[in-house]
Amino acid sequence: MKITDIHKIIRGLNKKYQIYAPQMKGGRLVFDKLRKPEDFDYSGRIPENSFKHIVYHDGKLLYEYQGTKIKVDEPKSPFLALFGLTIFDIKALDFYNHVMEKDPYFQATRRELVVVGQSYVAEKGDFADEIEQNYEDNVLEHVQFDIFLKRVEKNRFKLYTGTRKGQKILEFLGFTQYDHIQFKGLACDFEPANVNKKNILATYQGKIWEEWGKKCLNCGKCTVVCPTCYCYELEHTVKSKASGRVKRRWSSCFFSEFSEVAGGHKFLKNSADRIYNWYYHKHVRNHDELCLVGCVGCGRCDRVCPAGIKRLDVLNSLKPKKIK
Numbered sequence: 204m205k206i207t208d209i210h211k212i213i214r215g216l217n218k219k220y221q222i223y224a225p226q227m228k229g230g231r232l233v234f235d236k237l238r239k240p241e242d243f244d245y246s247g248r249i250p251e252n253s254f255k256h257i258v259y260h261d262g263k264l265l266y267e268y269q270g271t272k273i274k275v276d277e278p279k280s281p282f283l284a285l286f287g288l289t290i291f292d293i294k295a296l297d298f299y300n301h302v303m304e305k306d307p308y309f310q311a312t313r314r315e316l317v318v319v320g321q322s323y324v325a326e327k328g329d330f331a332d333e334i335e336q337n338y339e340d341n342v343l344e345h346v347q348f349d350i351f352l353k354r355v356e357k358n359r360f361k362l363y364t365g366t367r368k369g370q371k372i373l374e375f376l377g378f379t380q381y382d383h384i385q386f387k388g389l390a391c392d393f394e395p396a397n398v399n400k401k402n403i404l405a406t407y408q409g410k411i412w413e414e415w416g417k418k419c420l421n422c423g424k425c426t427v428v429c430p431t432c433y434c435y436e437l438e439h440t441v442k443s444k445a446s447g448r449v450k451r452r453w454s455s456c457f458f459s460e461f462s463e464v465a466g467g468h469k470f471l472k473n474s475a476d477r478i479y480n481w482y483y484h485k486h487v488r489n490h491d492e493l494c495l496v497g498c499v500g501c502g503r504c505d506r507v508c509p510a511g512i513k514r515l516d517v518l519n520s521l522k523p524k525k526i527k
Contacts, residue, residue: 204360208378209352210240212319213286215376220284220317223257225250243287247324247354249501253292253430254285258312259299261453265437269446278311285316289323291501293346295430297389300347301493302433317368318347322354345390391494399486399496402521407479411520416475418510423455425504426481431497434461456480482517 216222217237224237225244234250237243244250266275288296296318303309343351349369352360362381364370373381406412426432436454441447454461457477462470471477489497498514505513 204352204362204378204380206245206358209243209245209360212350212373212376212378213237213240213243216284216286216317216319216372220282222284222286223254224286237286245287245321245352245360247289247322249289249291249323249503251503251506252428253295253501253503254288255295255430255432257283257285258296258316259303259309259433260451262438263308263451265449265451267446267448278307280311280315282315283312283317284319286319287321287352288318288348289501290320290342290346291323291499292430293318293320293348294499295501297347298431298489298493298495298497298499299433301389301495317372318349320346320348320351321360322352324354343384344387347386351384389495396486396490396496399518399521400490402518402523403479403482403487405523406521407483412475412479415478415512415517415520416473418512419457419474419478420510421457421459421474421477422509423457424507424509426455426457427453428503428507429498430501430503431485431499436461456484478517486518 213222213224217240222237223234224242225232225234225246225248226237226242227233227244228235232244232246232248232250234252234254264276266273268274285292285296299309300313343363343365346365348365350373351363351365353363355361362373362378364373364381364383365386370381370383373379426434432455434454434456435451438450438452439447440450456462456471459469461477464470471480485497489495502514
């Protein structure tokens with residue numbers, strides 16, 4: 204299929220769904236609301252931001268109260284389409300689906316969501332992990348999507364479907380030439396996941412984390428752009444003595460006050476503790492609880508870190524030193 208066919212799919216979806224897709228704005232590639240099909244960036248590059256702000260809202264109203272009466276904000280199922288996600292962000296969306304399995308607001312959004320993926324194309328110096336080119340066997344059967352655009356030439360794509368919903372959409376729009384991929388379940392990450400887990404646990408409270416802690420500015424930029432970071436805090440706004448509202452706000456484990464509890468005690472006392480906690484959470488805790496690594500390898504954290512910290516450098520520094 205050609206680019207004009209992709210535009211046709213976008214126009215068809217736009218009649219029912221609000222579409223978000225990668226596009227150039229002010230010289231930056233961002234993932235945002237798509238105004239017209241021609242604005243869609245089909246380069247396969249990774250946008251600066253992810254889908255996170257669309258499905259996991261910062262500032263989501265949870266409930267309001269007036270005296271003893273509590274009004275819960277009921278979950279709604281908007282018709283949204285995430286168009287042009289790379290395989291990294293599709294994996295991140297699957298990760299969210301497990302972490303937020305019992306979150307009514309996320310699940311309401313996910314219920315009517317249409318996911319359209321596209322092939323990832325690496326840029327020079329891009330950290331993002333290499334993805335096997337055999338999408339059918341090694342990748343697509345282990346992620347959840349509705350439609351996938353696999354690049355076969357510069358401006359030509361092959362269509363895949365992952366759900367009956369995706370098939371219905373394509374057939375309604377007149378596209379009958381596609382291959383269907385049967386979802387076989389999420390792939391449990393073992394290697395190099397187990398190696399990273401072992402190295403992180405072996406270096407707990409080690410000097411290597413003090414060194415990285417000295418470099419880290421604790422700005423939290425990495426957690427903002429990370430498509431799998433989901434830490435939050437509750438924001439209480441008091442209107443009067445008997446009324447107010449509670450919202451869910453994004454937070455970061457790198458913030459000094461994040462681990463503070465009543466009495467002023469902080470479980471993460473310094474920068475070394477906080478950066479260790481981030482890697483432990485991504486590579487150990489998530490893997491133990493979900494059999495999934497909390498890092499999909501998109502490389503966004505590398506791009507935004509003002510201290511120049513690279514994830515791969517950190518993980519490599521934890522490896523046992525060989526004695527010559």
